[in-house]
Amino acid sequence: MRNIKRIFVVILAIYMIFSLAGCEYIMESESKAVTNENLEVHFIDVGQADSILIKKGNESMLIDAGNNADGDLVVNYLQKQNINKLKYVIGTHPHEDHIGGLDDVIDNFEIEKVIMPNAIATTKTFEDVLDSISKKSLSITKPKVGNSYDLNGAEFIILAPNGENYSSLNDYSVVVKLINGNNSFLFTGDAEELSEKEILTNNKRLLKSDVLKVGHHGSVTSTSQDFLDAVDPSAAVISSETGNSYGHPHKEILERLTKKGVDMYRTDSQGTIIMESDGKTINFNDKELFTYDASPKPQVIISELDKVGEIVTIKNDSSEDINLEGWRLLSVTGNQEYIFPDYALKGNATATITSGERQGDLIWGSENIWNNSKSDPAVLYDKDGNEVFRFDD
The missing domain is CATH 2.60.40.1260 (Lamin Tail domain)
Structure with a gap:
């Protein structure tokens, strides 16, 4: 009889554990389901650089922070958005035009998680970022393809880098897909064609997105035709600077996007671009579409x-x-x-x-x-x- 009682108690305990676990799971799911604040994506105008703020309710994240000279600009922009904490900070790769202002951001805001690739640059810019991370007693989370992270009910998934030994720092770029209900955004850093091919091989099914942040400021090194076809975006954003010495965005990319019927937005001609998603539709701030005439004309x-x-x-x-x-x-x-x-x-x-x-x-x-x-x-x-x-x- 005693053995029967013991068995009964064990069974009851197991039942309660699984019941509580189930309740916790349901509560977490319901919590995410009722998080109905709109998602905002701010493509901040930082000239020939990248900086993207994403916020949903009281949670925010930042992808890159422009050049060294853009640190104050990015910090001030975030403060005007009433942000004092960033749940995630992503430095896509250790080029100055992407991580230049990251040390200022880390110094001025509470940061929960820093995500950076396993790539090293022997520059003072990179050292400044590491110093700021160290002073805040933060650690660096290495991007792992397939890992997903929650942002107040929205989710982003790591799609790249898929390797650890690239000749170009650009191919170490952290590529993430952000999903908010039925809306999706793809952020590509400066990932070039090699990285794009690896994503096509490993995660092609995840590439389809409503909005594409065009890779490498619109350079011909990125946004290959196969990659663009797989993403199949309705809109694209190019972050670059008027009259830059690289000629970005290159006409080949503008033609490629135009022929595919993609709506184009550019920070060099339109300033900061803001998009708002309610999970069903994406609305844009009062920027008119950039149009590119792909027809040949005398020069x-x-x-x-x-x-x-x-x-x-x-x-x-x-x-x-x-x-x-x-x-x-x-x-x-x-x-x-x-x-x-x-x-x-x-x-x-x-x-x-x-x-x-x-x-x-x-x-x-x-x-x-x-x-x-x-x-x-x-x-x-x-x-x-x-x-x-x-x-x-």
């Missing part, structure tokens, strides 16, 4: 108009020779027109069209054309009558 411009000297200088900005036969140059105020003969303007070369007593590469005529005291714009048309360039003096 001839009017580089200078000397009205006193009666000299118009045109330049071929492309590397290809362009035959100007049938093109027209118009003096708007005087309503006088010059029609180009058979003349090949060499790639990256200039040519002068002169009038009056001047002698140039091409001669308009012996009479003065340009009104020296009044405004007189010069307009260049191609042989089909399309306006190619207008020079407003």
Whole structure:
């Protein structure tokens, strides 16, 4: 009888343990289910760099923090968003334009978890970040593909890096997919084509996303066609700076996105981009879509108009020779027109069209054309009558 009682007590105890565990699981699931605050994604304008704030209710995370000079900008931006704690901070890879401001962020906010790849840079920028992590007695969590993390009911999953020995630091980039209900975002850091191929091999089924943060500031090293097709985004965001020395975003990527019908947003031309997700739809701040005309067009411009000297200088900005036969140059105020003969303007070369007593590469005529005291714009048309360039003096 005693043995029967003991067995009964053990069974009862086991039952209670599993019941309590079940209750805890249900409570956790219900807690996540009732977290109905909208998710916000802020693509902060940090010039030729990356910094992305994600917040949902009272929980927030930051992916990268711009260049060293952007530290105060990012800190001030977060403070204006009433943030004093970051649940996660991700430094995608140890390039200055991604982790430059991370030390300032770590110094000024309470941080719960820092995620950085197993990549080392012998730079003061990288050392500054490590020092700030050490001063806060934080540890670095290495990204493991497949690991997922909760952000107040939203979830992000690590998709890369898939290796540990890359020749380019860019391929160490931590790539994450963020899911909020039926909405999804893919953040790619500077991951290049090699990393993209590895993700396609290992986690292609997870790539489909509503919004793509275009890799490497729109460089041709990233956003391969196969990768873009697998993500199949409705919208894309490019973080870059006007007039940057890299030529980002590259026209090949703009054409690729345009041909796929992806709505484009750019921090270089539109400033900070903010998206808000309720789990069903994604709304954007009052930024108009960036449109890119992928159709080929002549690269001839009017580089200078000397009205006193009666000299118009045109330049071929492309590397290809362009035959100007049938093109027209118009003096708007005087309503006088010059029609180009058979003349090949060499790639990256200039040519002068002169009038009056001047002698140039091409001669308009012996009479003065340009009104020296009044405004007189010069307009260049191609042989089909399309306006190619207008020079407003």
